[in-house]
Structures are given as C-alpha cells and as structure tokens.
Amino acid sequence: MIQTRGERAFTVFSAAVMGLLSVFAFVPFLLIFIASFTDEHALIRDGYSFFPKLLSLDAYAYMASSSATFLRAYGVSFLVTILGTGIGLMITSMLAYPMSRRDFKYHNVLAFIVFFTLLFSGGVVPSYMLWSKYLHVKDTLAALIVPNLLTNGFHVLLIRNYYKNNVPLDLIESAQIDGASELRTFFRIMLPLSVPVMATVGLFMGLAYWNDWINALYFITKPQYYGIQNMLIRLMNNIQFLNSGQASSILGANAVALPSTAIRMAMAVIGILPILFVLPFLQKYLTKGVVIGAVKG
Template sequence: MEHQGKTPWYLHVLFWLIACSTILPILLVFMVSITDETTITRNGYSFIPEKISFEAYKYLFLDSMTIVRAYGVTIFITIVGSVVGLLLSALLAYPLSRRDFPYRNKLAFFVFFTMLFNGGLVPWYLVFTQLINLKDTIWSLIIPGLLINGFYILIMRTFFSTSIPPALIESAYIDGAGEFRIFFQIVLRLSTPVLATIGLFYTLAYWNDWFNSLVFLTDSKLYSLQYLLNKILLNIQFLAQNTRNNNASQIIATLPTETVRMAMAIIGVGPIVLAYPFFQKYFVKGLTVGAVKG
C-alpha cells in the first residue's frame, strides 16, 4: 500500500526515451546547419560534423537588419493576433454556451458552416484589398484567415458549457454582477486550460504563417520571418538552376543550400520554443481538473 502512489521506474525510462527521441531530430538539424556544404554532399547528414562551417548562418545574416526586422514583425503579429483572436473567440464562444441565448443554435451553425465552405481565394483577396484595403499594411498579416477560427470557437463553447456551472453564473446574477463582469472575472478565470490551449494554437498559426505575406505584401519591410526565409531559399534554388555562365556556376555551387535549409529551421523555430514551457503547466492543470471532475 505504501508504494501505491508511486510511478513504476520503467515508465520513467520510457518517458526519458520518448523525450530524447524528440530532441534528436532538432540536434541533427542543428549539426547539419553547421556542417560544411561539400561534406554533406559527399557523406550525407551526420550528428558529428566532419568539417564545421557557419557559412549558412553567414549567408542568412548578410543583411542582418532584414532578419531582425522580420523577427520584430513576426513577434508583433504573433502577440497581437493571438491575444485579439483569443479574446474574440471567447466573446463568441461564451454566448453560444449559454442555454438562455435565443439564437445560439443558428449562430453555432453559421460558425460550423465556415469550417466546411469558403468563398474562394479570389473573393477572399478582393475583400481584404479592395473593400477593407489592408494591402501592404501590418494588419494584413493579422486579420485575413487567422484572426477567427470556427474550430477554436466550438472547442471553447464546449468547454464553457461543460466546465462552468450554470449555478455559479446564477449566483453571480443574484449578487448583482453584470454580463461583462461575469465573463471577465468569473468565466475567463475558470477557463485557463482552454485559453492556454487555444492560445498556443493561435501562436503557432501566426508564427508559422507565410501565405499572407505572399498574397498581401509588396513592401519588404513588412515581410514575416517565415516568408523571408522561404524567399531566401527560393532565390538560392533559382540561381542554382538558372545560372549558365561558367564562372557564376562555380560561385553558385559554393553557396550553402542544404545547410541553409537547416539553418532556416533553427532560426525559424527561435522564440516559439519558449512558448511551450509557459503553456505546459496549463495543459497539466487542465488534465488534472478533468480527472478530478470525472
């Protein structure tokens, strides 16, 4: 009985092995990024570089201010987009979870309908460029396609309806609290697990987005990090495939192509890795609350 609450040792070993298996690919990517290009061409990928070279990072940071500016743009749109998107999703999901809301079923169907059908790429582009006039603005990286997601709204609605006791809301009404006070001071404070989960989804979506930059931007100062890195890689590939001059071909052949891919992955993952430890405790808390309530 005294050992009933202890986790078996072999489960600890299993989890350590799983953790190591997730770290190894990242380690391999980093090692390849600091390996000499000719070595990779000759021997392939390796955890131990035969010849260390930082040419890939030097190439990416030839114009360091461009990378720094793209980092700033991506961090800004990630923070602003995630916070605003999370707030708007919660503001829509909460009424849908209330049984006394008269149009909840019709509005829920409208949200679900957007998950199945859309107007197409051309009308979508025309709305945001001609009607709303977001072209070449920072808001074109925040609003189109990312700010509101029907799937996230339905997840939050389910959490609100199953985890927030109606009696708690009724007692707050009796004490004189209004709708906004109930929502911000009671509902949101009890919904930290789902807010953290959806917040992480928003964070990853904004951080990894490159399509909005491709569609809406011509000003290079507003490029997101992912789009800038992708454009650098495409430029290298274009030069490698279309250069016919012998001298130029020799120069292009020395450009780091495979190592640049890996260096881009390391640079791109950047600060987003720091978001996981922040959200992890809320995931664990959410699992614990669900287990206790079950």
C-alpha cells in the same frame, strides 16, 4: 495512495514508452541543429550525421550579412503573432461565451454557424477579393493579422465546451443577482477560470501566426512587411537562383556558390527557436485545456 504491483509495472512501462517517444521526437531537431553547423561539401558528400567531419559557420555567416533584414522580419513576426493571438483570443472567447449559455436563446444557432465554417469555406479567390478589393488590407500589417482572426471554429467550440463543463451556471446567476453585467461576468469570472483552455488555444493561434506565410504571399508585395517565414523563403529562392546555371551565365566570374543545404537547416533553427522557448511555459496547460475543452457539451 499505495499502488499495486501491476499498477507500478504499468507506470514504469508507460514512463519508458513516453521517454522513448520523447527521444524520437527530439532527435530530428538535434540533427537539424548539427547539420546547420556542418560544412556544405561535407554535408553533400557524407550526408546528415550527428558527428560531422567538418564544421562550418558559413550558413549563419551568410544570414548574418543580412542581419538588419532578419531583425526587421523577426519584429514583424513577433508583432503579428502577439497582436493576432491577443485579439483572436478575445474575439474567440467572447463568441464562445454566449454559445455556452443555455439561457441564451440563440446559442444553438451560433453553434451551427461556427460548426458550418468547419465544413465549408469560401475558397481562395473569393477570400482574396474580399480582403484586397473591398477591405483594402493589401500591403498592410492588417493583411497578416485580420484574415486569421476567426477562421478556426474548432477553437471556438473548444472554449465553449470548457465554459459549459467547468463554470457552473449557478455561479453566473449569482453574479447577476449581485448586479454584475454580462461584460463584468465575462471578464471577472469566465476569463480567470479559463486559463488552461485560453493558454492552449493561444498556443495554437500563436503557432499559426508565427508559421503563416500564405497571407503574405497573397497580400504583401512590399518586403518591409515580410515576416520571418516569408523572409526565409525569399532568401532560399535567392540562394537557389545564385547556385543555378542561369546565375552563372549572367554573373560570370562574379557568381558564388552558397551553402544552400546548410542554410536550409539554419533557417529551420531560426524559425523554430522562439517556439521552443515559449512552449515549456504553456506545457502545463496544454493537456488540461485540450482534454477538458474537447469533452462533448
């Protein structure tokens, strides 16, 4: 297809704008990365800079001193993210499937219930009582997985709209005529045809699980169940205490000055690296899944 002069100008302008926005989005990450390798005194004296006068590995050296703890926290975060995302995707898609079927008698009732959860919630105290007192998930890995399995009705509606707009009802009826059960239709037809929206919702869920620290704050008291986010928060609190005047009065000459500012940057780098590795593989599905799944059905 041959573009007109105006279309070519618009394409060039759009590419330039998007390139500029990409640079603006990338620069903060680059600054954080450089700051994590900057000497603490230079960072406090000169501020953040793309060309620091003095480099240092003190922040990463301090974190490496607790490498076993960090590896365990990384393992917990990866396990929780993989299990939570996989189970959450299955539950969300299986709920969205009957909602997308116009021949299902109660599809509007299900849609109302899911939409209602977007407007109202039970609150922190009732949720805490439910999970800790009645379901007994406190101090278990289930406390990091189960509460987030189906708390976002937006994901359900996104997948439902994708099913309604992209999978013809005639295709489902043909499968039923051939003798396929509902489960077979769902796993052999609906899921293979919904890769873009599943990848998009899976990315949203994975980010939520990876960055979650609230559930551990509420339900976890044993450090061996801490994920990477909670471990970083705990490390930061310890550093702030050791750098405080209270620690100096208690420890006396044994008190040490730690690179608290640089460590904050190093923790941000460690927390975001897995996401940066995964995102490029899902990027091609992200826009398609959101745009098509968000169309009103």
